[in-house]
Amino acid sequence: MKVYLTRRYRFSASHRLHSDAMSDTENAATYGKCNNPHGHGHNYTVEITVSGSVDEKTGMACNLVDLDDAVHRQILDRFDLQNLNKAAEFAAQVPTTENLCRLIYDILQRTFHHAHLEMVRIEETMLNSFAYAGGEEALR
């Protein structure tokens, strides 16, 4: 039977929203306080949802050890306590949480094969959250 398993992780990072495709005036108007040249930070919460059939022998759709290991190595080690603008992945795109969502989805899609990746959801603050399901309609 198919179940969906969601695990929540946390990391903290700084970023500055600024697009080279816009003038300084446009950047200031578009990103407001987020355009501050010195950057600012967030405590991000990342929810990873995977799905699969429950293995009768283990009772599991996905062994959490495998998921934790992949998320720690691929995501948290890469972004925790870093400046997102300095990450190679954001050399050519603005580190909005929309783009971060898609990036984390793509990294896990490429590297995690123990269960089917359904969705990445990121809470940037307690008031803002973003979700990406690989271009599909998100569940729920």
Next chain:
Amino acid sequence: MVYLTRKAEFSASHYYNNPEFTPEENRRIFGKCNNPHGHGHNYTLEVTVKGNVDPRSGFVVDLKQLKEILTREVLDAMDHRFLNKEVPEFFSRIPTTENLAIAIWQRLAPKLKAAQLHRVRVYETPDLFVDFYGEA
């Protein structure tokens, strides 16, 4: 169609072990969860039902009835219990959060009359939850 979600909490203990595995395999696959004395969690259950709003009552489902079904079918059976030893589904199945969500669905689905069960979500901790939509 309106979706309605009711929460409930229960606390229970469990451990993971498959008698078909060797003790070494059980320890390797299940790690600390293989401790035969068990360990416990405060589970949060979210049950979502869906249905059309009854024009006379304005309800999708009578919450009092839903609460009674939840209490009788799930909480009375699982709250403050050792799942492996006291809940029949887990005499032969491992009481993972996945199997718990499926077992709760199977207990509730036949009991709901007016509304249709949409989703069972079980939080084992605030950072880990499983959703089951009744899919094969």
